Amino acid sequence: MNKLFFGKKVTTPLLYIALFFSALLSTQAMSAQAEATVSKNIVGVNEVFQLTVAVDDSVNTNSLDLAPLSPDFAYGRPSVSSGTSMINGVISRNTSWTVALAATKVGTLTIPAFQIGSSKTEPITITVLKSSKQTQAANANQSSISVEGINDKSTIYVGESINYRVRILIGEQMDQASLAPPYGDGLTATQVGQDAQNEVVQNGRRYIVITRNYQITADKPGNITLHGAKFSGSVIKGSRGFGSTLTMPVDKTAKNIELTIKAKPSNYKGLWLPTSDLQLNQVWQPSVNGKTTVDAKVGEPITRILTLRIKNIAQSNMPNISLTYPTSVRSYDEKPEYSEGNGYTTMTLKQVIIPRETGKIELPAVSINWWNTQQEKQQTTKVDGLTLNVTVDPNASSTITPPALTTPPVVTPPNNANVNNAHSNVAQHDYWQWATAVLALLWLITLGLLIKARKAQPVSNTEIVLQSGTTNVEQALKQAITKRETVQIQTYYHQWKQQQHEKLSANPELAQQLDNAVAEIMASTYSQDRQQWNDKRIMQLLDKAQQLKATASRTSSLSDLDPK
Structure with a gap:
């Protein structure tokens, strides 16, 4: 079938393709978004600032x-870029336009x-003051960095938890940023x-928004003050190029919250x-x-899967589900699995149950x-048990041929089927006794080897804890670098640096290189232009520090063996 399309005869497939691209172009045009931002929204008369429309x-x-900017604003020729x-x-x-503005009153x-095509920007309010001193004072009062703490409940019971969300707005280039948790x-x-990170525009200014969630658990009753989370860092003032810059410390703390603990x-x-x-x-398999x-x-085997979901409770306060099963079955518990989401802590427990005897269980x-x-x-929440009618598996019992204890020695052989049916329970019982004995013997042998190895290499509990803690902090730091979680990088780096103080003191050049690498990461992340940073350099420096640590450990061990 042929149809006319823009005055031309085309086939049906070509018509569908043309209509598809026409709809696609119109959809793209409708979805275009326009945005206007300014470099300042508090200025002095005739002070030049920047407007960007994109x-x-x-x-x-x-x-x-x-x-439409006239007569309130004087403006120059815009600089246009597209890509x-x-x-x-x-x-x-x-497509973006950048233009210099100055307020005239x-x-x-x-x-x-x-209005740009079908898209429209939001209006922006500008406060214009008489002098530059008034402008500086007003800008100081209107901080470009703010910290907000939000809780979902103010009255809870001992052992109960609340959700506390920290929201940080950053409108300046920053360095050495860190967040201390709330406390009480x-x-x-x-x-x-x-941490979650995104961008917002408020009254024409662009901010980086970092959100972190905490679970606050009450350990004792009373009226308790929850002190807000504290955000610390340094704001970089001045030129972003090769000119001079000024670093100013900044500390912002969320408001305190009064909690009532029952x-x-x-x-x-x-x-x-x-x-x-x-x-x-519960689910049975x-x-x-x-x-x-x-x-x-x-x-x-029969598998029992129990799932327990509790709202507003810490994982450490989750109950242990311990069941007592009859001796006619064997039960094996897997390690519980935990997860958190939407204010709930979920524990999943899987049990494998194997009947050992016939009958009703x-x-x-x-x-x-x-x-x-x-x-x-x-209240009491309950899930039902299960009744098993257990019989012998005929396929399994046919392979077991117990001796005929009561049959006299005659030429005619006994009926194997009858013997199997008569002694099936005994055979099953003997089988589990032998299996239990073998497992117990293997366990005793393994325990003896572990004790012997421990005597051969005595290590104090303190050393084990320190090594484990160092490894955990270093792994957490590397995971934060891989995931590009800058606030966590700053936190874990300071912990790791304290643990490696002696090693880094002996190599100040490497210590300075590590400090510079972390500083570059923070500066790149919290600058308004937000350049991508390279994670390979800091990973290489951490590996180098780890090698120095291993060398020092070997030297220390050898010195202990020196008879002097």
């Missing part, structure tokens, strides 16, 4: 009309919205997840679990499809007592 599309360079880039196969285009003035008497703060009720019984929501679920009684075979139910902090009453 649109994420390729448009005519004459599309920006600056006439096209491709990232992961996605093409992006942008005192007061509160507005840079109007600019009888409160424990634990960081949750990784004590455990005197009539509560059982393990203390204060929370607004507790969920306990193979699936029981909601049945309370199922058939099973001797030696055939009752697997116990699981019940957990907890305190509902919303309704302020004790």
Whole structure:
């Protein structure tokens, strides 16, 4: 079938292609966004500042009309730039105008919205003062760095947790930035997840936003002050090029929060679990499809998976699920797995249960007592147990031929099938006894070898802890570098540097190189133009420091063996 398209006859496939690209172009045009930003929003009369208008599309360079700036602002000729880039196969285009402005009168003035094609910028409010001294004082009062702490609850019980979110806005180029966690008497703060970083524009100024989440757990009752998180660093003032710069220290602390911590009720019984929501679920493998009684075979494993989700509770306060199973089964518990998200701490426990004997076996139910902090009453959450009707697996028992204890020695051989059926339980019982004995013997041999190795190489507990801690901090530092988490890099680097103080003191050149590398990372991250930094250099320096540490350790060990 042929159709007319722009006055020409085309086939149906070509028509679909043309319509597709037409729709694609119109969608891109509709999705273009325009944004206006200024270098300052508090200025003096006739003080020159910078206005930037950008649109994420390729448009005519004459599309920006600056006439609405008159008569409140004097402005020069704009500098126009445009570009096209491709990232992961996605093409992006942008056009921007940069123009110098100066306010012509005192007061509160507005840079109007600019219409560029189908896109429109937001207006910007400018405060214009008489003198430069007033301008400097006003800019000092309006800090370009702010720290905000937000909590979701102010009244909790002992053992309960709250979520505390720190939000940092940075509008200046910074160096040596770090964040200290909130603290309070009888409160424990634990960081949750990784830092999040993005950008926002507020009243025409661009800010880098860093968000970090903490879990605050109460350890004792009373009215307690939660002191806000503290952000420290140095603001770099002056030229961004090769000119002189001035570094000014800055400390910003979030507001304190008053918390009311309630004590455990005197009539509560059982393990203390204060929370607004507790969920306990279980899954059986193979699936029981909601049945309370199922058939099973001797030696055939059954898997029980328990999942416990508790809101606003630390992982250290999660209960241990310990079940007592009958001696007619063997049970094996895997190590619990923990995860956190949406204010919940989740524990998953997997158990493998193997019947040892035939007959009816009752697997116990699981019940957990907890305190509902919303309704302020004790509740019990329970999942049912399971009844097993256990029989012998005919395929497994056919391979076992126990001796015929009661059959006299005659020429005619006994009926093997009858013997197997008569003694199947005995054979299964003997099998598990032998397996248990072999496992116990292997365990004793392994224990003896470990004790012998420990006597041959005595190492104090203090040394083990120090080595483990050093390794953990170094690994955490390298992971932060790999993930490009700059605030964590700063924190872990200071911890690592303290642990390596003696080694770095002996090599001041390497220590200075490491300090410079971390300083470059922080400066690149918190500058407004945000250049990419190279992680290979600091990794190489850390590896070099590790080699020096290993050499020093070997030298120390050899000196201990010197008879002098």
